[in-house]
Amino acid sequence: MSKNIRFFSIFIIGFSIYYFFDLFYFKDIQSFSKGVFHSKAIAHVIAYTITLLPLIITLKVLFPKKIILDLFSINKSVMKGFLPTFMATFPMVIGYYIHFAIIKTINVESLFINTISSAFFEEIIFRSFLFGTLYRFTRLGFLSSVLLGSLLFAQIHLYQSQNTMELIEIFAITFLGSILFAWVYMEMDFNLWAAIFLHFFMNLYWEIFNVSENVSGNLYGNIYKFVSIILLIGIVIYHKRKNKIPFQITWKNLFIKTREVQS
Structure with missing residues (x-):
C-alpha cells in the first residue's frame, strides 16, 4: 500500500x-x-x-x-509505427483530394508545428506519460488509465472555437481520438511511434487540404477520417490474430488489470 x-x-x-x-x-x-x-x-x-x-x-x-527512451516508449521500431498508420490513413488523402482543394499557400513553420512537433510532443505527454505510465506500471486498467489524459487532451483543443455546439463536438472528437491513440499505442506493442504517426498523418492531411477551420470538421472530412480509423483497427486486429498475439484489452482488465503488462 x-x-x-x-x-x-x-x-x-x-x-x-x-x-x-x-x-x-x-x-x-x-x-x-x-x-x-x-x-x-x-x-x-x-x-x-x-x-x-x-x-x-x-x-x-x-x-x-530504466532508460528514458523505454519509459517514453520511443525505443521501438519507427517503421512498425509508420507503415500501418500510413496505409490506414491513405483513404483520407484520396477522399480529401476528391472533395477539397489543396491549400495554395502553406506556411512551412506552421505546418511543422501543427503536424510533426505537436504530434510528437502531445503523444509523449498524453499517451506515453499520462496513459502509458499508469497502464504499464500500475494495476489500473485501460479505461481507468486513459481517462485523465483524454480529458486533458480534449480540453487543450477547446481554443479552436467559441461556438457552444462546436465546442461540444471538438471536446467529444478529441476525447474519443485520445482513446483511439492510446489503444493504438498499447495494442501495437506499446510503440509510441504508431500513435505519433497516426496523429501526424491525420493532422497533415487536415492541414494541407482545405477541410475545416477546426477539428469538428464536416461531413466528408469526418467520413474519410472514420474510414481510416476503421481500416487501422482492422489492420491491428488482423496483425495480432495472424501472429497469435494476445490483446491487451479484455473485459477483465478494463478497470483493473488481473495480469502483468508485457511492454
Whole structure:
C-alpha cells in the first residue's frame, strides 16, 4: 500500500509541476527562443522540450534504473509505427483530394508545428506519460488509465472555437481520438511511434487540404477520417490474430488489470 501511495504521489506531483510550468512559462520560453533563433518552429520545439523536464525527472525518480527512451516508449521500431498508420490513413488523402482543394499557400513553420512537433510532443505527454505510465506500471486498467489524459487532451483543443455546439463536438472528437491513440499505442506493442504517426498523418492531411477551420470538421472530412480509423483497427486486429498475439484489452482488465503488462 505504501508503495502505491508513493508512486501515485510522485506521479501527481510531477505532472502538476509540469502542468503549471507549461501553463505559465511555455509562451515565455517560446517567445525568448524565437527571438534568439528567429524561427517559430525551433522555438516551439525548444519550449516543449524544456517544459517536459518535470515529466522526465518524475519518471527517473519513479524508475531510476530504466532508460528514458523505454519509459517514453520511443525505443521501438519507427517503421512498425509508420507503415500501418500510413496505409490506414491513405483513404483520407484520396477522399480529401476528391472533395477539397489543396491549400495554395502553406506556411512551412506552421505546418511543422501543427503536424510533426505537436504530434510528437502531445503523444509523449498524453499517451506515453499520462496513459502509458499508469497502464504499464500500475494495476489500473485501460479505461481507468486513459481517462485523465483524454480529458486533458480534449480540453487543450477547446481554443479552436467559441461556438457552444462546436465546442461540444471538438471536446467529444478529441476525447474519443485520445482513446483511439492510446489503444493504438498499447495494442501495437506499446510503440509510441504508431500513435505519433497516426496523429501526424491525420493532422497533415487536415492541414494541407482545405477541410475545416477546426477539428469538428464536416461531413466528408469526418467520413474519410472514420474510414481510416476503421481500416487501422482492422489492420491491428488482423496483425495480432495472424501472429497469435494476445490483446491487451479484455473485459477483465478494463478497470483493473488481473495480469502483468508485457511492454
